[in-house]
Amino acid sequence: MxxxxxxxxxxxxxxxxxxxxxxxxxxxxxxxxxxxxxxxxxxxxxxxxxxxxxxxxxxxxxxxxxxxxxxxxxxxxxxxxxxxxxxxxxxxxxxxxxxxxxxxxxxxxxxxxRSRNDIEHTLFKLALKPRLDRLAAQLRALIAAALTLAEREKETLIVAYTHGQPAQPSTLGHYLSAAIEVMLRDHQRLMQARELIDLCPLGAAAITTSGFPLDRHRTAHLLGFKAPLQNSYGCIAAVDYVTGVFSAVELVFLHLGRLIQDLQFWTAFEVGQVYVPNAFVQISSIMPQKRNPVPIEHLRHLASQSVSRARMVRDIVHNTPFTDMNDSEGETQEAGYQTFESGGRVLDLLAALLPALSVDSRRVAETIRRSCITITELADTLVRREGLSFRAAHEVASAVARAVVAADGDLPRDGYAPFVEAFRHAAGREPALSREDFAIAVSPENFVALRERFGGPGPKVLSEALAGYRAELAAAEDAATAIARREEAARRELDAxxxxxxxxx
Incomplete structure (x- = not known):
């Protein structure tokens, strides 16, 4: 044995x-x-x-x-x-x-x-706060740049696409407003994540606090936290501050990636509705004619890197025990910090690029002509002015669009004759709409001007929306300033x- x-x-x-x-x-x-x-x-x-x-x-x-x-x-x-x-x-x-x-x-x-458990989570929160604050400030700067461009180009026509195809005319200001709303919501998510970072774990010790009469509120205050995190087990086990931060950061760059992809598409030679100035263009080493808007490619892959890094941190925490463990600590946080570096580069570059862009109105007009994308308003006009049902009006408009596209024509100039023919067939009578009325109805300017509904691209409602975004951005700046002042006051108090x-x- x-x-x-x-x-x-x-x-x-x-x-x-x-x-x-x-x-x-x-x-x-x-x-x-x-x-x-x-x-x-x-x-x-x-x-x-x-x-x-x-x-x-x-x-x-x-x-x-x-x-x-x-x-x-x-x-x-x-x-x-x-x-x-x-x-x-x-x-x-x-x-x-x-x-x-x-x-x-x-x-x-x-x-x-105290224990290294509560110390380490306090350290990670202290390290995350300035990184998140800087990223949020960079996002606000990007929102401000997008707002400036949207205000400048709020009446500039563009082609809006659905499913990769020309769909309807809109304005660059209206398009950017949609992106601005997403960025503002992403900023809100960052600030919600920061709320959890702003709760201090120190004093939780290993798991259950201490037999000593610690004043956890005092240490939280001196370290610039809003308050202590209450449950001591959660202080060392509930690492949702990690998953919350990196989930919010991931969404920023996931959403920006879609905007960046549109810029890539819109600046392609075949589309060309957005012009990138020489300052953001690189040339080919062999092809003299090439103008490569390479910064957009860098924006795309850096945004993807930031998404992947943030997601990696979240995934590391998946299926870990609800206790203090190394999975959410040292190496994970070290890897997560890289997210802020690559993400910050995206925000700074995009904030510089956006105001430099301009719309190529000639290309926009040509795409509108070739695609007949104002035809939706013809159907709406027939419902309002001729009394047709929308389905009947849609069929008339569809017939007109097919005829004009087949002839490679111009809808306002060449669409009236096919319209009269299609209207007679559908309604059994002559249209009241004159040739001049028809040309106005299918013009892109009229298309946009009529859409003064809440959230639309009409000049009045769009101006109101942009003013609202400005106010929301200003409130976010004020809130960030208040946090910074509170934490600076705490630093001075601790030093004293x-x-x-x-x-x-």
Whole structure:
């Protein structure tokens, strides 16, 4: 019979295993150096101030820890550090440095009532907030650029497409207004995601808070959070702040990708209703005639990269346990930060490109002529002025369109004779609509001008809509400014409280 021994009594290995060190611990340490040092310092300071204010630590002890933290910040530049494996991670590096500077009785007292679990989620939220704020500001700048273009071109005719085919005339302002509404809704989703980021996990400790009388509201306030996140288990397990942020970010670029695809289509030689200026055009190295609007291609693939990166973060969390786990932490967040980098490039480039675009009215007019896309208004006019049912009017208009397209004609000029013939056949009488009335009815200008319904491209309702979008954008700017001011005030308050603590006798 084989004797069994407890491996714990024979294990002579030493942490960390070299492969584990290089594949996991070093990359995580380097990521903290890059993204979380400022957050670590703020968390330590806020927690220490709270421990002193609540009396959990004496003022004398807290003051000594504060001075030690200042010494560590002055003497150690994290950017110059290389991971050696002497300590597990950056948190334990600071712990080790504190031990060198504090009395033995004060070692470890800074960690009273907290865990790396709640610290790490607090760090991630602190790192996400400025990234999300910058992305939201870039999105607002894009909305402003789109609004400026929409206001400038609110009466400029374009061809609107459905199923890849010319459908009806509209205006560039009306088209952009649809995109602006989506961008405003996407901005709202970003801000809703930020609401969850703005709830602080610190003080939840490992799972269940602490036996110490921590003031979680105070640390949340000092760190610039709106409030603490309530349930302590949720603080370390409910990573919906991660999925919420990256879901909202993903939608921004998924939706923008559709607008970018239209720009690609509209600038194609065969369509050509939008002109891209030379500043955004690259030439061929071999074909002298080529004008390549390459920035649009970069917009398309960078938007796709941003969608994929955001979706990757969400997918990593799929089917993970509802508990604290590494899947939503270090490497995942590090990968997620790249979403903001590529996404920001999309927003900045598109905000620069949009105002530079112009509509090629000649190409628009030619496409309208060839496609007879104003014929819908002829059917509507026959219902209103001739008393036909819409189905009968639709059949008359369809016959006119077929005849004009077959002859490669111009609807206002060449459509009246086919119209009279089709009308006689459908109604059994002569139309009251004169040739001049017919030409006006099927003109693209008339088509747009008549559509003064709510949400339409008519000049009055479109101007009202654009003014409404301006007001919504201004309100979003004001809200962002208010958040920034609140968080800046919290930073100043933390600095003052910590400085006073460090200077205490």
């Amino acid at each position: 084989t004797a069994h021994t407890d491996p714990r009594t024979t294990d002579k290995s030493v942490f960390p295993d070299p492969v584990y060190k290089e594949t996991v611990l070093r990359p995580l340490f380097d990521a903290v150096k890059t993204h979380h040092v400022a957050g670590f310092r703020a968390v330590d300071r806020a927690h220490l101030v709270m421990l002193a204010e609540t009396g959990i630590l004496s003022r004398e002890t807290a003051s000594g820890i504060a001075r030690a933290l200042i010494e560590i910040e002055r003497e150690i530049d994290p950017a110059t550090l290389s991971y050696t494996g002497e300590v597990e991670d950056y948190f334990f590096l600071v712990e080790a440095e504190l031990r060198k500077r504090l009395k033995p009785d004060d070692n470890g007292r800074l960690h009273t009532g 409280a910590f400085t006073a603590l460090a200077g205490a006798a």
